[in-house]
Amino acid sequence: MQEPTRRVLMKGNEAIGEAAIRAGCRFYFGYPITPQNELLEYMASHLPAAGGVFLQSESELAGISMLYGAAAAGKRAMVSSSSPGISLMQEGISYLASAELPALIVNISRGGPGLGRIAPAQSDYLQATKGGGHGDYNILVLAPASVQEMADLTVLAFELADAYRVPAMVLGDGIVGQMMEPVALPPPVTELPPKPWAATGCEGRPRNLILSAPYTDAELVELNRRLQRKYAAIRAREQRAECVLMDDAELGIVAFGIAARLALAAADNLRERGYRVGVIRPVTLWPFPETAFRAYPAVRAYLTVEMNEGQMVQDVRLAVNGAVPVHFLGQGGGYVPPVDAIEEQALAILEGGLAR
Amino acid sequence: MRELFGRPACLTDEPFLYCPGCSHGIAHRLVAEAIDRLGIRGRTVCVSSIGCSVRCWRNFDLDVVQGAHGRGLAVATGLKRAQPDKVIFTYQGDGDLAAIGMGETIHAAARGEAITVIFINNAVFGATGGQLAPTTLVGQVTSTYPGGRDPSWVGWPIRVAELLAQLPATAYIAREALTTPQRVLRARRAVQLAFEVQIKGQGFALVELLAACPPNLKLDPVQALNWVETKMIPHYPLGQLKPAKGAAR
Ligand SMILES: Cc1ncc(C[n+]2csc(CCOP(=O)(O)OP(=O)(O)O)c2C)c(N)n1
Ligand code: SF4
Numbered sequence: 390m391q392e393p394t395r396r397v398l399m400k401g402n403e404a405i406g407e408a409a410i411r412a413g414c415r416f417y418f419g420y421p422i423t424p425q426n427e428l429l430e431y432m433a434s435h436l437p438a439a440g441g442v443f444l445q446s447e448s449e450l451a452g453i454s455m456l457y458g459a460a461a462a463g464k465r466a467m468v469s470s471s472s473p474g475i476s477l478m479q480e481g482i483s484y485l486a487s488a489e490l491p492a493l494i495v496n497i498s499r500g501g502p503g504l505g506r507i508a509p510a511q512s513d514y515l516q517a518t519k520g521g522g523h524g525d526y527n528i529l530v531l532a533p534a535s536v537q538e539m540a541d542l543t544v545l546a547f548e549l550a551d552a553y554r555v556p557a558m559v560l561g562d563g564i565v566g567q568m569m570e571p572v573a574l575p576p577p578v579t580e581l582p583p584k585p586w587a588a589t590g591c592e593g594r595p596r597n598l599i600l601s602a603p604y605t606d607a608e609l610v611e612l613n614r615r616l617q618r619k620y621a622a623i624r625a626r627e628q629r630a631e632c633v634l635m636d637d638a639e640l641g642i643v644a645f646g647i648a649a650r651l652a653l654a655a656a657d658n659l660r661e662r663g664y665r666v667g668v669i670r671p672v673t674l675w676p677f678p679e680t681a682f683r684a685y686p687a688v689r690a691y692l693t694v695e696m697n698e699g700q701m702v703q704d705v706r707l708a709v710n711g712a713v714p715v716h717f718l719g720q721g722g723g724y725v726p727p728v729d730a731i732e733e734q735a736l737a738i739l740e741g742g743l744a745r
Numbered sequence: 746m747r748e749l750f751g752r753p754a755c756l757t758d759e760p761f762l763y764c765p766g767c768s769h770g771i772a773h774r775l776v777a778e779a780i781d782r783l784g785i786r787g788r789t790v791c792v793s794s795i796g797c798s799v800r801c802w803r804n805f806d807l808d809v810v811q812g813a814h815g816r817g818l819a820v821a822t823g824l825k826r827a828q829p830d831k832v833i834f835t836y837q838g839d840g841d842l843a844a845i846g847m848g849e850t851i852h853a854a855a856r857g858e859a860i861t862v863i864f865i866n867n868a869v870f871g872a873t874g875g876q877l878a879p880t881t882l883v884g885q886v887t888s889t890y891p892g893g894r895d896p897s898w899v900g901w902p903i904r905v906a907e908l909l910a911q912l913p914a915t916a917y918i919a920r921e922a923l924t925t926p927q928r929v930l931r932a933r934r935a936v937q938l939a940f941e942v943q944i945k946g947q948g949f950a951l952v953e954l955l956a957a958c959p960p961n962l963k964l965d966p967v968q969a970l971n972w973v974e975t976k977m978i979p980h981y982p983l984g985q986l987k988p989a990k991g992a993a994r
Contacts, residue, residue, distance in 0.1 A: 458823020592787030
């Protein structure tokens with residue numbers, strides 16, 4: 390008999406911390422902000438025992454630059470914050486992208502704009518997926534929908550960041566951050582990829598430069614071209630989506646993170662009543678899993694459900710490119726779409742003849 | 746034949762691209778000489794700042810990390826915490842270190858990060874064209890305050906070295922000037938000491954170097970050095986504001 394997988398009951402925020410340590414992350418920098426303090430505190434109490442460095446930074450401006458330094462040294466390193474703090478980090482994230490440094494940024498987002506409230510929200514989708522800071526760049530964005538995925542996508546984020554030398558973000562919200570679920574923790578990573586480009590002192594090799602500004606205008610153009618080639622490769626290879634009940638679906642509900650679980654409950658209920666409804670859940674928000682939208686020719690309409698004023702729906706519309714109508718249900722400021730509201734709107738679309 | 750004077754090993758062959766009479770070149774040389782003398786080139790990482798010295802990697806033949814404007818000491822903190830056995834130094838202007846980056850500066854000093862800071866105080870923002878810096882002297886004309894610095898409107902110049910010397914975790918804080926050969930020799934000793942303090946693990950070390958920026962002072966190079974000597978030094982006294990433990994004063 391096979392040994393059952395050992396599961397532990399954890400909060401989502403803690404699962405990120407434990408998975409990061411197991412992924413070989415030994416450097417954490419952060420500034421307190423709700424609803425991600427459990428992660429900061431988990432790292433404070435567990436990272437030193439793993440031989441790592443926990444440092445509470447004086448601000449998110451400093452935190453993201455400490456991350457830049459540790460990443461430049463070739464280490465697996467991370468920061469975490471929530472929406473207002475992530476806004477402060479944007480200049481630093483742009484620098485990480487320009488210097489091609491792999492690093493993990495966790496955003497357990499909250500309702501905005503401004504200070505907003507700590508209610509869960511998905512209002513940082515556009516900021517996360519369109520670069521966020523200045524300049525032409527993208528970062529990997531992974532959106533967990535369960536505590537298990539908080540752990541798994543943290544490990545994946547580190548791996549992809551290292552593989553492509555790009556910053557990666559795990560984008561959650563207050564619900565996935567603070568809810569408790571059983572999680573099978575990933576095995577500890579024993580070997581990390583070599584980083585011969587790191588700034589470790591030039592003993593025995595030509596010097597390494599970690600630069601954000603190329604020397605000439607032509608070199609800056611070349612950097613942009615190189616980044617775009619890399620992003621094209623990531624778009625081609627790293628799109629991830631979970632497609633449930635989609636094979637014969639006439640209506641596809643599109644949702645990410647915690648909203649997708651509510652969408653799935655609505656789809657299940659509608660299936661019981663005989664409606665052909667499925668769910669596409671983007672797991673990578675960047676690269677957006679646009680190929681998933683080409684796989685289901687039976688679909689006659691999409692309904693995008695978000696905890697914001699309509700952000701991912703823009704990418705869904707681009708992916709669908711006018712082939713079928715794309716509807717939207719959502720609200721910003723801490724709205725969690727009730728399952729019956731999703732059902733109601735889905736029904737209205739289904740019974741309204743779909744295409745109209 | 747014995748070579749008495751030459752280019753330090755950790756300077757590249759690139760010419761300095763600074764204005765005539767700019768003090769950055771002298772400061773680069775002092776840093777390079779200290780690293781050579783201490784034999785630490787292979788384990789040293791430079792964190793450059795944003796300002797006229799943003800491309801100091803052209804001149805320092807070292808591993809160099811270019812951080813965001815003002816964030817040098819946070820970048821250096823990450824580098825040093827990640828590899829405590831390496832020698833990490835920042836090279837920062839006064840706009841970078843004391844305006845936009847004052848938060849990072851004070852907190853890195855308060856934590857006693859074992860980092861060496863080379864702080865170039867030329868009393869203006871050089872790179873952006875001579876605007877007011879936190880170090881601009883009272884009455885000094887800048888492009889943003891053409892009537893001169895008026896303390897009742899923009900406050901008083903900040904004495905960074907004195908400010909940081911108060912913090913318990915700073916191990917060595919000194920101010921020197923790059924105006925005359927004698928003063929450059931003193932600055933040279935201070936710069937080397939600031940690296941020795943880090944190597945000994947004593948804590949945060951900063952050397953503030955009073956520097957000339959002739960074009961933004963609208964002076965020729967000689968007049969600009971005179972201006973530093975006669976106007977800056979009276980406001981920014983030279984010497985060790987916090988002597989290093991066990992070092993000659
Ligand atoms: C966030 C940000 N704000 C403003 C600038 C523009 N900027 C570049 S250098 C500089 C001032 C540099 O002055 P200082 O640090 O005194 O160095 P110096 O040029 O005099 O050597 C400024 C404001 C920038 N690069 N980034
Ligand atoms: S502007 Fe001033 S600081 Fe900049 S290179 Fe010229 S003299 Fe030096």
